[in-house]
Amino acid sequence: MASTVTPTTLGFGKYGNTTLNRSLVTIFSALSLFGASVIIVTYITWKDIRSTSRKILVYISVADCVTVASYLFGAWLPPNTDSPYCTAQSFLATTANMWSFFWTTFLAVFLYLTVARQRLRLAKTMFYGFHFIGWGVPLLIVCIALKSNILGNDRDIYSSAWCWVRVENYHSSIIFWMLITGKLWEFVMFIIVIVFYSLLKCHISEEIARNERYQMKDYSQEAAKKATKLQFVPLILLFLRFWGMIRFYIYITSSVNESEPIRKFQVFLIYIQGICESAQGFANFVLFCLFTEKFHSNLRRAMYHHWPKCFYRLRWTYKPEQPDTSYNSFLSVESNSREMNESTSLLRTSYHTTGMINTTSILSNSSEDGSIP
Secondary structure, eight states: OOOOOOOTTOOOHHHHTSHHHHHHHHHHHHHHHHHHHHHHHHHHHOGGGOOHHHHHHHHHHHHHHHHHHHHHHHHTSOTTOOOHHHHHHHHHHHHHHHHHHHHHHHHHHHHIIIIISOOHHHHHHHHHHHHIIIIIHHHHHHHHHHHTTOEEOOTTSSSSSSOEEOOSSOOHHHHHHHIIIIIHHHHHHHHHHHHHHHHHHHHHHHHHHHHHHTTOHHHHHHHHHHHHHHHHHHHHHHHHHHHHHHHHHHHHHOOTTOOHHHHHHHHHHHHHHHHHHTOHHHHHHIIIIITOHHHHHHHHHHHHHHOHHHHHHTTOOOOOOOOOOSGGGGGOOSTTHHHHHHHTOTTOOEEOTTSOEEHHHHHHHHHHTTSOO
């Protein structure tokens, strides 16, 4: 039987709809829209960064673009209204958020299969399933929610200045729809990303130790430096989504006896959640573009060819790339080599002349080819 208790947390609209919170959501959504657009445009423009892992990042960026665009729209809707515009914004944001959750999960699985397990064919086969599940399942769930009249104004009880699941009274069906339209998949994503990135990190560490035994310390140090970036992927993801999860937990455990400090903490969380959940696209841009050497190289090349005066004013240097004649060019291993380079672009695999996998070269080359850290 549905509970009749109405938590005191209901009614945070006056904080979520303040000019300050709306402005913060607008600023960080605009930054994310810019960052996600750069990821998409550079993938289309620069052929040398077109890898499978980068393609998944583009899919995540498409989802981020839809999400933050809907946040920008929802942040300036009239407060505390259940208009069709609010429902439409909720539909777009909920669908795009789930797209992002699914494809972020798939990226972790894909990288583990191609890099740690060397199961390229399996990963490629699963990729078709990723498309069906990653795009189709979220859309189906949200269409059912729309037909059930679930989407709408949530009074900023568990969001910040945008619409999600309509709140009328506190009952179990609201919690069910909150789980099925986002929070459940978000939690599953956390677990899978942490597990698979940890396994991938362990695999890299083992290969680095093996290379050091073969007195390849220079390559191992470079690989260790690149591998450190792997740790930031789940950490940044957890940090950005953590605040919304706290608010969800407070909502489902709240009661009429909720303390005043908890209510004040909720107000603080509204602002932090608005910033962090609007910043996912910008965080991906910083991590996968600004901290990637290949992005810097391609940017210098573009500036050098199209805006030479601006290039020299910035005192940049640019050297046209020469064909690689070192043993790193052993990447053409059998007829499958090009596809292996592409699918393991995060940690691209090269082979030592003795046949030993050299993960250090994997990491240095993969970071340079502009894919995931």
